[in-house]
Amino acid sequence: MSAAKGKPMLKARGVTRKFGGLVAVSNVDFEIPRGSISAIIGPNGAGKTTFFNVIAGIYAPTSGTIELDGKPLISPPTGAGREPILLLVPTIPFIGLAIYFLIAIGGDTGLVEGVASVSVALLGFVCALLLNIVRPAWYNRVIKRIGVTRPARPNDMVEAGLARTFQNIRLYKSLTTLENILIGMHVHMRSTFLGALFKSRQVREEEAAAEQRARELLAFVDLSGMENELAKNLPYGKQRLLEIARALASRPKLLLLDEPAAGMNPKETEEMTALIRRIRDELGITILLIEHDMRVVMGISDHITVLDHGEKIAEGLPKAIRTNPKVIEAYLGRGAAAGH
Amino acid sequence: MSRIGEAIGAPFAPVRTFFRRHRSLGIFVGVLLISIALPLITRVPPFDGIQSTNAWVNAFTTAAIYAMLAMGLNVVIGFAGLLDLGYAAFFALGGYTYAFVASPFTGVHLPFWPMLLAGGVVGAIFGVLLGAPTLRLRGDYLAIVTLGFGEIVPITLMNADKFTDGVNGIGGIDKPNIPGILQFTLTNPWPMYGLVIMLFALIMIMIYRLEDSRLGRTWDAIREDELAAESSGVNTVIAKLQAFAVGASIAGIVGVVNAAKITIVTPDQFRFAVSISALAAVVLGGMGNTIGVATGAFIIYLFQSILLKQLNTLVENFNIPVLNQIDFLEFQYVLYGIVLVLMMLKRPQGIFPAHRRMREFGPLKSAKRGSK
Numbered sequence: 001m002s003a004a005k006g007k008p009m010l011k012a013r014g015v016t017r018k019f020g021g022l023v024a025v026s027n028v029d030f031e032i033p034r035g036s037i038s039a040i041i042g043p044n045g046a047g048k049t050t051f052f053n054v055i056a057g058i059y060a061p062t063s064g065t066i067e068l069d070g071k072p073l074i075s076p077p078t079g080a081g082r083e084p085i086l087l088l089v090p091t092i093p094f095i096g097l098a099i100y101f102l103i104a105i106g107g108d109t110g111l112v113e114g115v116a117s118v119s120v121a122l123l124g125f126v127c128a129l130l131l132n133i134v135r136p137a138w139y140n141r142v143i144k145r146i147g148v149t150r151p152a153r154p155n156d157m158v159e160a161g162l163a164r165t166f167q168n169i170r171l172y173k174s175l176t177t178l179e180n181i182l183i184g185m186h187v188h189m190r191s192t193f194l195g196a197l198f199k200s201r202q203v204r205e206e207e208a209a210a211e212q213r214a215r216e217l218l219a220f221v222d223l224s225g226m227e228n229e230l231a232k233n234l235p236y237g238k239q240r241l242l243e244i245a246r247a248l249a250s251r252p253k254l255l256l257l258d259e260p261a262a263g264m265n266p267k268e269t270e271e272m273t274a275l276i277r278r279i280r281d282e283l284g285i286t287i288l289l290i291e292h293d294m295r296v297v298m299g300i301s302d303h304i305t306v307l308d309h310g311e312k313i314a315e316g317l318p319k320a321i322r323t324n325p326k327v328i329e330a331y332l333g334r335g336a337a338a339g340h
Numbered sequence: 341m342s343r344i345g346e347a348i349g350a351p352f353a354p355v356r357t358f359f360r361r362h363r364s365l366g367i368f369v370g371v372l373l374i375s376i377a378l379p380l381i382t383r384v385p386p387f388d389g390i391q392s393t394n395a396w397v398n399a400f401t402t403a404a405i406y407a408m409l410a411m412g413l414n415v416v417i418g419f420a421g422l423l424d425l426g427y428a429a430f431f432a433l434g435g436y437t438y439a440f441v442a443s444p445f446t447g448v449h450l451p452f453w454p455m456l457l458a459g460g461v462v463g464a465i466f467g468v469l470l471g472a473p474t475l476r477l478r479g480d481y482l483a484i485v486t487l488g489f490g491e492i493v494p495i496t497l498m499n500a501d502k503f504t505d506g507v508n509g510i511g512g513i514d515k516p517n518i519p520g521i522l523q524f525t526l527t528n529p530w531p532m533y534g535l536v537i538m539l540f541a542l543i544m545i546m547i548y549r550l551e552d553s554r555l556g557r558t559w560d561a562i563r564e565d566e567l568a569a570e571s572s573g574v575n576t577v578i579a580k581l582q583a584f585a586v587g588a589s590i591a592g593i594v595g596v597v598n599a600a601k602i603t604i605v606t607p608d609q610f611r612f613a614v615s616i617s618a619l620a621a622v623v624l625g626g627m628g629n630t631i632g633v634a635t636g637a638f639i640i641y642l643f644q645s646i647l648l649k650q651l652n653t654l655v656e657n658f659n660i661p662v663l664n665q666i667d668f669l670e671f672q673y674v675l676y677g678i679v680l681v682l683m684m685l686k687r688p689q690g691i692f693p694a695h696r697r698m699r700e701f702g703p704l705k706s707a708k709r710g711s712k
Contacts, residue, residue, distance in 0.1 A: 115440060115503060129469070130472075130581075133475075133577055158573030163571075166568070173565075174564065183557050183569070183572050186554065186558060187573035195553075196552075196554065199549055207553075249572075
C-alpha cells in the first residue's frame, strides 16, 4: 500500500560485512518502502544486528552501498593508502611560507626567526590535521576526486535522518531523562562555542525551545513528570521508552529499533506495539525493527525480511513469510519443515 | 543539622534566587568577596604570626593559579572523562610562549595582555596535537600517552638549549603593566593578586557556561557512553578535541600569568608533580564540580606551602630530636599520594561532589544521619 509511494526510504545493495573469515552479512539487497513498518527477523546469529550496525554507520561494509532517502551515504572506504598525502599537501604552503620567511631575512637564522618559522610550519600541520579530522562537506568532495572515500560515520547518518535504539539499552545513565533527550537533539541545535561563552540571545532562545520540545517528546512516550529522574533509576520498560524518545529527538526520517519489546511483559509489549504504530502514523516516520517476538512482528509489520547465516532467504508480507518453507526450515530445522 | 542550615539560610533566599538566575554575576561577586576576605583574615592571629600579609597575598596568588589549572584539567577529566596525566605540558608551553616574546633572552618585548590570548591559542594548538592521535584511546591507554606527552615537553625544553637555555630556563621575563597607570613589581604582590583573581572569576564563568551549553552536554554524553553519543548524532571526534583544546588553552593562559608572576621559566617547574598536584586537586574537590575543584586546589596548595613550612619551623623551635632532621616540605608528594588514596577509599565523589556524581554515589552519609 504505502510501498507504491515514491522512492524507497532506504536502499541497500549487495551489502557484505566480514569479520576476518566470518561472513556476518553476505550480499544482502534490501529496501524499506517510505512510510512503512518493516522488520528483519532471523534465528540467533543470523547477522541482523550486524546489518543494523552497517546501516547505522557503526561498521563500514566490506562491500556494497547504502542509500538513505536517495542519498548515497555508505560505501566501503577506498584510497586509504593515499591518506598521508592529505596531511602533507595542505602543510606545504605553510612550509613554503616559513622557508620564504627565512630567505627574506637573509638566511641568518637567529633564535627568534627559527622559532617563528617552525611555529608557522606547525600551524600548517595542525590545520591539515584538523581538516582531516573534522571533514567538512567540501573537503570530502575534494578528496573524492583523488579517489579517497570514507563511509559516513554514525553521527553523519543521524544528520542524514536516521536514528536508532540499542538491543541492550544504552542511555546516559547518570543524566536526567530531560538531559538524555536534549543530547538527542544535538544535531538540530546551532549554538556555537562562542555563542555558549557569551550566552547570546540566540543560544538562550534555542535552549528554551529545546527544553520545551524535550518535554513534549517525554509526553509523547508517556514519561511526563519524570523530567528530573535519573535515567538509571527508571524501571526497565520506561528506560526503553526513554531510549525511543531520545532517538525521536533527532527528528529522524527512519527509525531503527533493535528488539524494542525484549524483556517486556505482555502488557508492556502491547503498549510498545501501539507506540511504534503511533510513531509511524502521527509522526510519519518510517520504521525498521529487529524483533524476536513473533506476535509483535506479525502484528505490525507491513514488510518482513528474513536473514539466516548472513543471507537473505525470504522477504514479503507477514502472511507469506509465516508459511514460507525456507523460513520454517531456518527456524525449526529441515525435519520440521518437511513434516509440516 | 540541615534544618539549622535552612534556618540560617532563610533570610538569604531572595539573594540566592537572584544569583541562581544571574549565575555569572554571582560567581563574580562571590570571588570578589572571598578575595577581599582572604587578606583580611591574615591580619588576625594566629595567621598574622606565620608570615607578612604581602607573603600571604603572594601565596594566595599562587594558590589561585593552581586552582585555575585544576579547573582546566577538570574540563578534560571531569566533564569529558578523558584521563589526562600530562596537563603540566600545556602549562609549560604557555609559560615558554610568553618567555620567548617578553624577555631579554630573545630581546623581543611584546606587551603582556595580548599574550594572554596567545598563550591560550598555543595551548589549544598543542591540545589538538595531543588529542588528534589519541582519539581512539580510552582510560588507561589514554593516561599513558598523555603521561608520555607530559614528560616529552619539559625534556624537549631542557635539551633544546639553543632555543630555551636548557636547565637554566629563561629568566628576566617582563612583568605586565598598564601604561601610565600601574606597573607590576616583584615587591608588591597586590596588582598580580588582582589580575589573577579577575582571571579566575572569568575562567570560572566561562567554564560554567560551557558546561551548561550544547557542547557541555556532548561531553556528558561521551563520558557516559561513547557509542550512544555517536548514535545521538554527536561528533565525538570533534567534541573530544574541543575538550582537549579548552583544557589546554586554560593551562596555556595560566602558564603566561605564572611566567609573568615569577619572571622565570625552567623545565623543572613543569615536571610530572604539577600534573599530579592538579589531578589531586580535581579528585579532592570532586570531579566535574568546578567550584569544588578550585577549592580543592586552594586547600592542597595552602596545606603544602604554609602548613608543611610551619611544621618545619615548629619542630625546629622545639628542637625535637629526629624530627628536626626532617624537611617536611619534601613530603608534599607523599601528601598527594595520601590524599588520592584516602579519597578513593573514603569518598570517591570528592569533598564537594558534582551535582550528578552525588546522586550516582548515593546520598552522603552525613545527610542520611541528619534525616533520621
